[in-house]
């Protein structure tokens with residue numbers, strides 16, 4: 001299913017006015033279930049890797065900062081349910097370029113699992129000396145998530161915070177260079193697709 005024009009407008013307006021947007025039903029339950037099956041296949045067949053902090057020679061692994069496991073998605077070889085998700089992100093990217101003039105050229109996405117007890121401390125999604133990430137987006141895949149399960153995305157908005165429960169089908173997106181955020185301790189396995197819209201094509205890395 002395509003994203004509705006209402007959702008596209010809602011996301012663009014909210015990004016323009018408050019630097020973040022949350023949409024509850026970006027994916028249908030069927031679409032979530034199909035992506036979870038792909039997750040299960042990848043968990044069986046290939047290992048997810050511990051996520052690092054920083055990039056290239058600054059890459060570090062530190063459980064006291066971030067405890068998730070990731071697997072990067074190769075869009076060409078992605079399974080159909082993942083391709084469908086990426087096509088929605090493509091649609092969103094084109095819409096944001098038309099309406100918000102963000103100059104997004106590409107995006108990169110990974111599968112993400114936060115095992116019980118893991119979190120990601122407060123941070124900005126920008127590497128030092130690299131402003132390539134323009135919009136961060138996270139789509140959550142957790143059915144029957146209860147308030148005591150933790151794992152909220154906490155957005156820091158000036159003097160306030162906003163906590164977002166990682167419930168199935170929801171998309172959270174925000175301006176990567178502006179919104180500090182964290183993932184609160186999750187008590188259960190927490191599944192999501194995480195990505196960034198970039199101001200250069202994937203693979204080129206840092207370009208001046």
Ligand SMILES: O=C(O)CCC(=O)C(=O)O
Nearest residue numbers: 120125138153183192194
């Ligand atoms: O999963 C989330 O809610 C946020 C993840 C995050 O902040 C990141 O991967 O940079």
Ligand SMILES: [Fe+2]
Nearest residue numbers: 123124125181
């Ligand atoms: Fe982040």
